[in-house]
Amino acid sequence: MTTKNATIKDVAREAKVSVASVSRVLNGLGGVTPETQKIVREVANRLNYIPDNAARSLITGRTHTIGAVLPDLYGEFFSELIRGIDLAARARGLHLLVSSSHDGVADAAAAVRAMRGRVDGMLILSEYVDAAFLEENLPEKLSAVLLNSPVKSARYPVLNIDNRAGAIAMVQHLIETGHQQVAFISGPKTNFDAQQREKGYRAAMTKHAPGMPLTIVDGNFTEESGYRAGRELLAKKPRPQAVFAANDMMAIGCLYAFKEAGIDVPGDIALAGFDDILIARYITPPLSTVQVRIADLGRIALDRLAALLNPADSTPASVETLGCDIVIRESCGAKKGSVAAPNKPRRSPRPSPT
Amino acid sequence: MTTKNATIKDVAREAKVSVASVSRVLNGLGGVTPETQKIVREVANRLNYIPDNAARSLITGRTHTIGAVLPDLYGEFFSELIRGIDLAARARGLHLLVSSSHDGVADAAAAVRAMRGRVDGMLILSEYVDAAFLEENLPEKLSAVLLNSPVKSARYPVLNIDNRAGAIAMVQHLIETGHQQVAFISGPKTNFDAQQREKGYRAAMTKHAPGMPLTIVDGNFTEESGYRAGRELLAKKPRPQAVFAANDMMAIGCLYAFKEAGIDVPGDIALAGFDDILIARYITPPLSTVQVRIADLGRIALDRLAALLNPADSTPASVETLGCDIVIRESCGAKKGSVAAPNKPRRSPRPSPT
DNA sequence: GGCGCAAACGTAAACGTTTTCATGGCAGCT
DNA sequence: AGCTGCCATGAAAACGTTTACGTTTGCGCC
Numbered sequence: 001m002t003t004k005n006a007t008i009k010d011v012a013r014e015a016k017v018s019v020a021s022v023s024r025v026l027n028g029l030g031g032v033t034p035e036t037q038k039i040v041r042e043v044a045n046r047l048n049y050i051p052d053n054a055a056r057s058l059i060t061g062r063t064h065t066i067g068a069v070l071p072d073l074y075g076e077f078f079s080e081l082i083r084g085i086d087l088a089a090r091a092r093g094l095h096l097l098v099s100s101s102h103d104g105v106a107d108a109a110a111a112v113r114a115m116r117g118r119v120d121g122m123l124i125l126s127e128y129v130d131a132a133f134l135e136e137n138l139p140e141k142l143s144a145v146l147l148n149s150p151v152k153s154a155r156y157p158v159l160n161i162d163n164r165a166g167a168i169a170m171v172q173h174l175i176e177t178g179h180q181q182v183a184f185i186s187g188p189k190t191n192f193d194a195q196q197r198e199k200g201y202r203a204a205m206t207k208h209a210p211g212m213p214l215t216i217v218d219g220n221f222t223e224e225s226g227y228r229a230g231r232e233l234l235a236k237k238p239r240p241q242a243v244f245a246a247n248d249m250m251a252i253g254c255l256y257a258f259k260e261a262g263i264d265v266p267g268d269i270a271l272a273g274f275d276d277i278l279i280a281r282y283i284t285p286p287l288s289t290v291q292v293r294i295a296d297l298g299r300i301a302l303d304r305l306a307a308l309l310n311p312a313d314s315t316p317a318s319v320e321t322l323g324c325d326i327v328i329r330e331s332c333g334a335k336k337g338s339v340a341a342p343n344k345p346r347r348s349p350r351p352s353p354t
Numbered sequence: 355m356t357t358k359n360a361t362i363k364d365v366a367r368e369a370k371v372s373v374a375s376v377s378r379v380l381n382g383l384g385g386v387t388p389e390t391q392k393i394v395r396e397v398a399n400r401l402n403y404i405p406d407n408a409a410r411s412l413i414t415g416r417t418h419t420i421g422a423v424l425p426d427l428y429g430e431f432f433s434e435l436i437r438g439i440d441l442a443a444r445a446r447g448l449h450l451l452v453s454s455s456h457d458g459v460a461d462a463a464a465a466v467r468a469m470r471g472r473v474d475g476m477l478i479l480s481e482y483v484d485a486a487f488l489e490e491n492l493p494e495k496l497s498a499v500l501l502n503s504p505v506k507s508a509r510y511p512v513l514n515i516d517n518r519a520g521a522i523a524m525v526q527h528l529i530e531t532g533h534q535q536v537a538f539i540s541g542p543k544t545n546f547d548a549q550q551r552e553k554g555y556r557a558a559m560t561k562h563a564p565g566m567p568l569t570i571v572d573g574n575f576t577e578e579s580g581y582r583a584g585r586e587l588l589a590k591k592p593r594p595q596a597v598f599a600a601n602d603m604m605a606i607g608c609l610y611a612f613k614e615a616g617i618d619v620p621g622d623i624a625l626a627g628f629d630d631i632l633i634a635r636y637i638t639p640p641l642s643t644v645q646v647r648i649a650d651l652g653r654i655a656l657d658r659l660a661a662l663l664n665p666a667d668s669t670p671a672s673v674e675t676l677g678c679d680i681v682i683r684e685s686c687g688a689k690k691g692s693v694a695a696p697n698k699p700r701r702s703p704r705p706s707p708t
Numbered sequence: 709g710g711c712g713c714a715a716a717c718g719t720a721a722a723c724g725t726t727t728t729c730a731t732g733g734c735a736g737c738t
Numbered sequence: 739a740g741c742t743g744c745c746a747t748g749a750a751a752a753c754g755t756t757t758a759c760g761t762t763t764g765c766g767c768c
């Protein structure tokens with residue numbers, strides 16, 4: 001009521017019991033008479049008592065907080081990931097400490113170290129994190145789950161997006177709808193997703209269009225690089241029948257290049273991307289792409305981490321993979337589109353902030 | 355080295371000094387001989403000693419963590435806001451505890467209460483938070499900054515987006531470029547942003563196009579409601595010369611309605627939105643809109659909160675407002691656009707996740 | 709040499725919990 | 739009636755820091 005927050009002692013005194021009993025009641029440990037429980041709860045409520053987390057975790061050694069270490073992500077990917085993690089965490093009574101938008105290995109190391117003692121476990125998504133990094137920076141007792149990482153570790157579970165399977169499915173679809181000659185716009189060479197997507201492209205071509213030459217032009221995930229790649233592809237002869245870009249932004253850039261040259265999509269050439277960013281369905285023609293269920297990624301990662309935290313549940317560390325779905329719109333020519341019907345967005349891109 | 359983390363006592367014993375001295379050295383409090391300091395630091399390093407945050411904050415009453423309580427936000431708005439907050443927090447050595455995507459007043463209350471004792475202060479963005487809510491749920495000593503909130507409180511600073519000024523600027527621009535008759539598609543009646551934007555529209559019309567009738571049709575921030583509004587506006591006579599939608603999604607829906615009816619934008623009618631979501635520049639024609647510097651919002655909010663935490667710096671609580679910029683593209687007819695040049699996005703919408 | 713003073717350092721209390729262990733009472737059994 | 743054992747409860751230790759306060763030490767000055 002006054003200036004000082006109520007402590008467990010205040011509750012105990014007021015309820016005329018010992019602090020031990022208060023603790024037992026509030027933690028549901030049993031061994032307390034129903035009447036006593038009632039009194040304690042009433043008093044606690046009346047005093048607006050909330051246990052002090054610092055004291056609690058000092059003695060228990062648990063913080064009920066998990067840390068998320070993320071790179072400089074943006075837009076939907078970031079928000080969906082956090083949403084998935086946050087929801088799953090809340091469902092388990094865990095809190096979420098976020099350290100995002102760091103860049104470079106030193107930055108990531110600092111983030112990880114700063115979390116020491118503040119979290120029970122960590123979710124790490126960073127291209128700079130490998131086995132050596134973990135060895136160096138992760139305290140002994142901290143468990144962690146790695147997202148989208150090539151590392152194979154006996155200690156830390158890894159959860160990946162199945163970029164390869166997604167790419168294969170899309171390429172297969174393109175081929176099956178009559179485009180034998182599929183070209184690929186690659187992402188940054190050092191990017192794990194980009195690598196996997198390219199592998200998928202190669203595998204699918206080998207399997208479903210054997211004998212066809214592989215056409216790969218370099219990109220770096222930016223719209224601008226997609227534009228350049230598009231121009232480069234148009235100059236090739238024979239011109240490919242379909243273009244599969246390693247992400248949507250490059251597909252969009254590529255689309256501009258095609259429009260500029262008067263090439264019709266999908267009439268003259270089919271086009272597909274990867275990610276299913278929000279814009280994908282709003283451009284003309286709407287872009288066929290590979291959708292990643294990012295919120296699920298976050299949720300599953302947290303569930304796996306939570307399992308690690310529970311000493312009873314001793315599932316071994318493993319590498320797991322989350323599938324993608326291809327979503328077929330008009331840009332790949334497999335589907336006729338109505339012209340002016342407004343889309344049904346999955347969610348409004350900016351729900352009212354207040 | 356082994357299974358247990360080193361404590362300050364271990365360091366003290368190993369360095370043959372008292373725990374007090376270790377504390378003094380590691381906190382840079384002075385009163386310790388340089389030689390002693392050196393020894394302590396060496397030992398601390400060797401033992402890989404890191405202070406226990408729980409114990410530390412138990413005694414100091416500070417967590418060096420701030421909490422962000424956010425509603426169910428999405429996409430750019432969410433990621434930019436977090437980015438702004440995170441960056442500013444990191445710069446101050448603060449950690450960020452996030453509780454997002456909650457919905458409803460009970461949910462928000464639970465989030466706020468759960469943070470008690472885990473954070474030094476809070477950033478709150480929620481339509482359910484008013485003075486009574488704070489009174490009820492916020493512990494005495496916690497400071498907080500309210501984002502985008504209509505509450506006026508002597509205790510808590512409020513930081514708002516200047517929706518009104520942004521709307522005024524856009525309407526003024528529309529009028530100045532020759533569209534006297536500007537119609538408005540409103541947002542949800544209960545939404546604070548929406549209210550302010552409508553007020554801005556009214557004010558600007560009264561000031562810059564006196565005598566012109568106000569045309570307002572209802573919307574609810576969804577694309578679909580924008581589509582309906584667009585059809586409704588086309589049926590009006592005289593047909594308005596320009597349409598200003600309270601957010602971009604509605605503007606997009608409205609655009610579909612116009613396209614469907616064969617009405618050219620901006621030739622037959624000018625169109626503008628609010629928010630500058632990423633899609634805005636990708637639709638045809640690119641949408642003129644009002645841009646909110648969301649990362650700045652987060653950064654400034656955190657700075658204000660940090661000031662509150664510092665007892666020395668006693669700036670009084672105040673209501674502050676963050677300006678918006680109008681960004682003129684082609685949909686309002688003030689600017690001729692090149693057709694196929696790829697845009698330069700501010701940033702890639704999905705930087706490589708690994 | 710005694711005195712005072714400041715600097716360096718140590719002792720111990722305090723923070724608010726959880727948890728172990730001891731205690732007392734009471735019921736049920738022999 | 740006396741013993742056993744269980745159950746509700748309380749006292750107190752422990753968690754790892756910070757910090758107020760007390761003690762020692764060294765040193766300059768009379």
